[in-house]
Amino acid sequence: RDFSEADKQIVFDEARRIIKEIIPLHRQLQEKGQIEVITTPYAHPILPLIFYSSLARVGNPGAEMPERFSYPNDAIAHLERSVEIYQAHFGMAPQGLWPGEGAVAEEIVPLVAGAGYTWMATGEPVLAQSLGIGSFTRDTKETIQQADDLYRPYYVQGNSGGKVAVFFRDWTLSDKIGFTYSGMSGEMAARDLMARLENIRTRLKEEGASGPHVVSLILDGENAWEYYDNDGKEFFHAFYQLLSESTTIKTITPSKYLELFPEQRELENLFPGAWFSPNYDTWIGEDEENQAWSYLGRVRYDLSRYDMLKTRSASSEAIAQAQDYMYLAEGSDWFWWYGSDQDSGQDEYFDAGFRALLAKVYESLGEPAPAFVNVPIIPKKPAAADQNIQGLSTPIIDGISSADEWNNAALYSTTAAPANSLAYTFDATNLYLRLTFMRQPPPEYRIGFYLAIPHAADHFPFARAAQGEAPVLLGIAATRLFEWDGAEFKAFTAGNNGWTDGTTVKNATLSIKDTTAGVPILEAAIPWE
Structure with missing residues (x-):
């Protein structure tokens, strides 16, 4: 405590001086024959998975796999770049490799x-x-x-x-x-x-x-x-x-x-595996890991139209920059923190970093990043319920909260005006929703319920925006939207580039009525099919 800025600068300068001596010292020791300095592929990828992701099935035949990722040229690039960097720092070619x-x-x-x-x-x-x-x-x-x-x-x-x-x-x-x-x-x-x-x-x-x-x-x-x-x-x-x-x-x-x-x-055969396991399970196979590989594959395919298929064109500098961001996204550490087998305590930070690199690939090529890049692979932690769901129930959808009919529902309170609370429950036929308000919402107010259905073909990360409105990032990979616009209750399905035109929800029941305090309650029943 009580250190001045000048005091801090002395410490920083000394740290920088020591850091600058590290590579020259090791180069000197290597030239004397006392040590051997080795290196790793450029961005520390799981090189066999970059070469051919299905190699993961050798060590774990029953693992769930993402769509195949196979870019041998990228694996070669990671190796060649590691040699170039090593030679620039040590004045000789490396002999030894620690693969990521x-x-x-x-x-x-x-x-x-x-x-x-x-x-x-x-x-x-x-x-x-x-x-x-x-x-x-x-x-x-x-x-x-x-x-x-x-x-x-x-x-x-x-x-x-x-x-x-x-x-x-x-x-x-x-x-x-x-x-x-x-x-x-x-x-x-x-x-x-x-x-x-x-x-x-x-x-x-x-x-x-x-x-x-x-x-x-x-x-x-x-x-x-x-x-x-x-x-x-x-x-x-x-x-x-x-x-x-x-x-x-x-x-x-x-x-x-x-x-x-x-x-x-x-x-005769080198079995596919890593330093602590005869498989690659830490980096591929869990849902989050597979989704990350899917993201990586979609972006790499888009880049391949510039550097491999040549169906699109950009300057050589732009393509080189896009490739560099791609190689960085292929690094192993992003995949290490996905899934349940490792926990940094801030996995969302690594998720954001991974997707930022993917977005940079498109930015380098002068293209807008597709919507999926904005969808977190690690979703936001769900809000804690004031009351968890207690069991099945079938409330009457009439805009009036009768005694006991929502007692089994999950309940969430909110300060996001004008809403006051959200409740949901279900039975074999319907999903039931109730939204209460602390005051009358404005006439143009739209109310949307966004759902994320696992394994859906498409999802979209932004709320549906009316003309002239800025889209709001939801924080989930939403697949369905049910929206009340003041006149109709409509259903929307997520597509690659937005929400489909809404259709009136068939067989849905919705009721909005004023309570005795003059504040409305919205109740809805949405059929499962």
């Missing part, structure tokens, strides 16, 4: 090789499925029992050529560093890790395996060091000291390992 979320499949191997990568990495569940063993087993000390299988790279070659080595992450040891050791002293954590590495060496000797073997420890740095005391420095110092003293365990970069030991086993 460790997501791999045999189908992308030729693309990875074609971009110049010689190796990539993923998780042990992928190797277990690729070997047909289901999963690796561990003893009471959490030591892998199939050690000779896990602790080595494998060469994989796709059907169209191109060979890439694949290293597989030790799940338990990597997660110890990422999530467990932060709760221990650095010295104790380092000794525990070294003991576990020695246990692996012992197991390899028991198997009679011939080495040298390599243990891959792979983790997200942002998930670990902020939880360690002093950013993990005690752990690092103790671990590096123990490694320096060890005569049996050595550090090596993956590229150097392949250079020294080029003869490695080959996998």
Whole structure:
């Protein structure tokens, strides 16, 4: 507290100075041979799903899938751009690749090789499925029992050529560093890790395996060091000291390992999966995820009319900008937060960001964004009812609230004048609605009830606007509208570009009557069919 703007500027300047040193420092260490810096495809996509989304069915045959998304050229672009950016910063071509979320499949191997990568990495569940063993087993000390299988790279070659080595992450040891050791002293954590590495060496000797073997420890740095005391420095110092003293365990970069030991086993098939699962369920298959893929596919098709089909034209600069927004929208993080399996606490923020990128594709091409881009994939949280529905009921639609007839209805109060409350109930025949008012609405007042019907073919995100009115964003993917215009009760159906011409609701009953206070009550019965 009590820091001046000048004080803050000192902190900001120092932070910027340190940030600017990060890449030059790592470039220097790489040039000395101390480290190997790898990269990820441009916008961190789930590369196999960009290549062909139906690959998700291999790991989960029963999953609900969106309409197929398959743009191999985009997958190639993500890889080529990652190489260009890497070369610009490190003065050399990258050798190693961490695919977004460790997501791999045999189908992308030729693309990875074609971009110049010689190796990539993923998780042990992928190797277990690729070997047909289901999963690796561990003893009471959490030591892998199939050690000779896990602790080595494998060469994989796709059907169209191109060979890439694949290293597989030790799940338990990597997660110890990422999530467990932060709760221990650095010295104790380092000794525990070294003991576990020695246990692996012992197991390899028991198997009679011939080495040298390599243990891959792979983790997200942002998930670990902020939880360690002093950013993990005690752990690092103790671990590096123990490694320096060890005569049996050595550090090596993956590229150097392949250079020294080029003869490695080959996998006949690289199972589609990610770093923690032999499937892509976190990014596709749930309703929200599938809707996001549907949005992505519709926008990508519209863009393809410019950059692939050539049925529409724009400047090369406009198309390049639209492609860049498209690639950013193909990133994995948007899909990570859709669905029920992950929760950021502000998933609506990521939804808005994803759809903003899709809108930018059209803006770059000089086209208006279609209405669906404005429809939230994650709908607004529903208003809490003052009373939840208590059961079926059949109120009399006469504009008069008789005693008890709406007792079972759900009730919502509102301060959105001139309305006062909304109630609904239903029976086997009708949906019943009641709207009360705090004062007489103006003569030109229109009353609309917007419904969102799941799996409807079309939806529209804006309220129906009369001529000269600005459309209002509803916040839901509305599919049906029932509207009272003061004279008729009409039904409208959502289309791609708006609401269809209204037709009088058949067999509907609607009544508006003044109460003794002179304020009307609207009651309606809408048939289910």
